[in-house]
Amino acid sequence: MSSPAPPKSPELSDKSKKYDRQIRLWGEHGQTLLEAATICLVNVTAVGCEVAKGLVLPGIGGFTIADGSTVKEEDLGNNFFLDSSYLGQSKALACKQLLQELNPDVDGDYVDESVDYILANRPNFFDSFNLVIASNLNEQSLLLLANRLWESNVPFVYCRSLGMLGTIRLQLKEHCVVEAHPDNRQYDLRLEQPFEALRDHLEATEVTNKVPWLLVLYKYLKVWQKQQGDGRQAPTNYKEKTKLREAIREEMKSDEENYEEAIKAVNTAFGAGVVPSSLKAIFEDDACEQLHKKSDVFWIMAKALKHFVVEENKGLLPLAGVLPDMTANTDSYIALQHIYRQQALQDADQVYHKCQDYLKQLSLPADSIDERTVRLLCREASGLAILRGTRIADEYEKSCRLLPLVEDNELQGTLTAYNFALRAYERFLSECGSIPGECAVEQDIGRLKSIASKMLNDLGLHVNLSDDVLHEICRYGGAELHAVSAFIGGCAAQEVIKIITKQYKPIDNTFIYNAISTESVTLKL
Structure with a gap:
């Protein structure tokens, strides 16, 4: 008679198998927090979709897309989720469906409304999310959204992707x-101040070549303490640690691995706790x-x-x-x-x-x-x-945080200059209602330069952005390059996971990337 079939693995085992590699990074408890979280994605640009992809694949609980636009020709060139069959359709609906296909465990939703419309008519819409992500907004929309989320204490991740440039800005009121x-990581072994159960075990166990090195080290530490006679509990400098290592080595009878490990551990075994x-x-x-x-x-x-x-x-x-x-x-x-x-x-x-x-x-x-x-x-x-953290709006007011970025009347490095140029680009969108460089490059360079100069002067920074930097911004004509958006989106998704799981330290608070030179920098603004 054949033996009965083994019971089917429970659903949890299947899920653990599916997410095995990431669970090794942030544990079952981190995965549980991720699966319980819901995020909102404002604007399904190429970089926005890449952030969402980096959260849907590892199993975020749910996402909602807010975008009132339709799919246009230019979207097909930079967003691999979309093809010509989606032209004229709701961009939010199309990307919601395509993102959900990546992971059926994730709940997806969308609203065919712009962020400006939502803030004007349903400002509480964003309060229920664990985190909000937005990309490529104009200055007015960015500040309205950022201020609303700051008031509601909802973490905010803002991404920019323009040509060969990209930035990430985290807005966190307080993050633990x-x-x-x-x-x-230093292991807390308490050899110099053993607790009662440990001391009893260490004193009662005979030291042989079969016991863990911790017992070997404790034995010779006790000898060292008696030799000092001054009440010191553990060696603190190179000379004292060398003396302890030599004492252990002198007692070795052969190739005893636990003794060798004890000698190596002298540098790291003390001082924790x-x-x-x-x-x-x-x-x-x-x-x-x-x-x-x-x-x-x-x-x-x-x-x-x-x-x-x-x-x-x-x-x-x-x-x-x-x-x-x-x-x-x-x-x-x-x-x-x-x-x-x-x-x-x-x-x-x-x-x-x-x-x-x-x-x-x-x-x-x-x-x-x-x-x-x-x-x-x-x-x-x-x-x-x-x-x-600090409010994004603080960066638009005179602030001592910005002064270290200026030296000898010049912005420190091209990355910092590009960050201000991208902000000038967003102000251009608000004030002019068009994309710099989309039609008249030379004319827009002059307008962008004027906007940038006024913006920097208002901040109390008496510097100017170089013509080369402004020309680079206009040359892109608002276009996203998918390779750059994919990189920035992947980095941003990583920061979102850090915030949701409360594991690993997120950037504090601005990341700037230049794909031309493959340089990056993190600034606290």
């Missing part, structure tokens, strides 16, 4: 990064000190974390509970891993209970913060970051 994913300056600034922030009913849950958790560090853990962070790989027999490594994980859970549990106390004091629901979220925050405590 929980998982920064640092390139060189202390509060870094970035976290100290979060602890001292008014938002952390003065909680209220409308406080973001991040700040409630931050205050609970501060209480744990200062009042309950002698100034040390909660244990992350993560160990590096080590050469050792399986049982020995698992036993050590279990001790770290248990202590991490215990520390996170104390922080969680303090969170519940604060929620109760604020008369907020207990389920506003769950244990899993607190454990994640505790594990990543050393890398927590807060970004507080």
Whole structure:
């Protein structure tokens, strides 16, 4: 008799398989946040479609396109989503259908209305989205939309793509990064100040060539501490670390891998667990000190974390509970891993209970913060970051932020000059109602130069854009090049995912790219 067929894999497994590579980057919890998010795309330009494509493929929850225009001949040359069969049709509907084909898991919607019409008649339309993306607007529409989103505290990503130039501007009122994913993460091992369970295990375990290097290092650290006789817990300079390494090497009997690993680890095994300056600034922030009913849950958790560090853990962070790989027999490594994980859970549990106390004091629901979220925050405590952004409208007023961009009466570098030239281009669209360079290049260069000069003078920047830069802007005649739009769109989609998942630090706040020279720069404006 044949054996019964194995049960079908649950739907979650199929989804995990589909998104496997990206889940390795931002985890199941990051994927869950992405799938719960809805975004609005204003204007389906080539760069706008590329941003949306970069979000639909990894499984954004839903998207809505807002564009009141129809498909024209020029759209066919720069937007690979469209062909001649769509001429004269709603651009929003066409791109919505084509984007949805990329991933049936994603909900798509559209409105055949311009951003100006929506802001004038339904200004609350944008409030329900997790994030809004827009591209290639004129100055008036850009500022109206940006100001509305700032008031509603909705993150905004604005992209420009014109000829060989592209920019991205993020407008974030306040953004909390929980998982920064640092390139060189330092493991918190607490060898110099072992917690009780770890100390008992280290003292009771015999050091052989089969145990993890951590036990080897602890054994010789204890010897080093006795030799110093001054109460110091760990070596801090090159000379002291060299002495500890030599002590371990002298005791090696043969090619013992765990001893070799212990010698290598001397440089990185000590000093973790202390509060870094970035976290100290979060602890001292008014938002952390003065909680209220409308406080973001991040700040409630931050205050609970501060209480744990200062009042309950002698100034040390909660244990992350993560160990590096080590050469050792399986049982020995698992036993050590279990001790770290248990202590991490215990520390996170104390922080969680303090969170519940604060929620109760604020008369907020207990389920506003769950244990899993607190454990994640505790594990990543050393890398927590807060970004507080500026309004896009601030760039159009006199600002000291812009002064460093000017040196000896010249804009620093062509990239900065191109950024101002693109803004002058947007003002040209608002004031003249036409695209510079579309019909009369030479005449428009003069008009654009006049607009740019007035714009820079109004900002208090007594400089002028070179004729070459302005000629380059006019030469494009408003055209997008798909290769440039694809690059900018991909970069912008990456920033959107960072914001939604609260992982990795987004740019702060302007990215400029010149495809002619393949140069880029990030500025804080």
